[in-house]
Amino acid sequence: MAADTSAPPARSLPLRSRPWILTYHSVSDPTDDPYGITVSADRLDEQLTWLHRRGLTGTGIAELLRARAAGQRGLVGLTFDDGYADFVDEALPVLLAHGCTATVFVLPGRPGGSNTWDPLGPRRPLLTEEGIRTVAAAGMEVGSHGMLHQDLTTLSDDELRRETHGSREALHRILRQEPSGFCYPYGTADRRVADSVRAAGYTYGCALVPGPLAGPLALPRTHVSHADRGARLRAKEVRHRLRYRSAGPGAAG
Template sequence: MYHSIDHYDDDPHLVTVSPPRFERQMAWLRARGLRGAGMAELLAEHAAGRARGLVGLTFDDGYADFATRALPVLVRYGFGATVFAVSGRVGSYNAWDTGPRKPLMTAEQLRTVADTGMEVASHGRHHVPLPEVDDTELREELEESRADLEEIIGRRVTGFAYPYGRADAREIDAVRAAGYDYACHIRPDEPSRHALGRAYIGERDGSLRLRAKLVRHQMLWRSRM
């Protein structure tokens, strides 16, 4: 689970990985015979029994630096990834954060990312904590965000990521009912296709920490799925 790939001076929410560190992390995966993949591809290959060696790479929020910093590295390594965009903030900035303002991808950048083979999926309309909204707003966050993104990229949007990694049974059921094929959580109490766990990756994650996180993640989800 990534967010922003960029140079920075201040990162109070720990959402940014510097480009040199990100490059080393991708090299670490390839050196171990692993390949980054988007979530739709990962799930399809898992269903077909061909997921060995694949690692799902996700980027929450749809920061503009995904297109300018992360995408060139991913393409160079032959990796795929999923970027979860906030449809109501396309071309704007991360208004939900109290820290430094970061630009979000424009519609043109989202189309370029999709045309390059990356998966574009939904992170809601306004990046609101879904357990705090009523049923009507929840439905709008799920359905309208997907419709808007599909219009922008001209492709189906089948995945969702819960803002702030927050989702209880109601929100998980609503995502399933809205027709999403899968949804990414962080550490769900009950893992499922619509509550997939992820491992946070940050600037401090060098080779030893990456190895520890990979092993921990594998052990955790093998025991719970």
């Protein structure tokens, strides 16, 4: 059964809330990785074990926002950007073994393609449309990463609309349900981009460091690499709390 991917309407979310959300990409052999965005399945297992020992359970973002709106704590958001095909065979079994869910941000404009936007490689295959359906059927939330993985702040209004509105329509065709979440490629957004995401019907948007933007359409996240073990994860958790301490208590819970 597919996960319930509906999130509370943006206006009902606590705008000052800053939940702790972790950002993953590919789960595979991290040896050849000039960008530091790949973790092995064993390291993912170790990281989720560390979260569990701290009383945290990983979950998708729509579920995280619903839980926080209801006052529930003890959750941390898990996101996987780009929709790499290795999610099904490498990440999914680890997540299920830990009782976790996640949000996978996919590129419906590149089904079965590869990460050609990364000039240094290596080339990694992306989920096909059938793979996207497999992810949803396993109980994971599927969100949009745009159509083609472009810096949205550089696009014309028409191009931006294709990336935001068009990707939502494409995912509705693939999954027979509309996604709640959008993830800004390269983690960057501005007011025009956020407004387009809102107009497309998304209820939340994930960035990395959203700068002056605030609210559910500019959720900050923490990048996770293969090098991150207990001490480094703890340091990143503390940094998140300090950076967003004005958001109120319990930002990571």
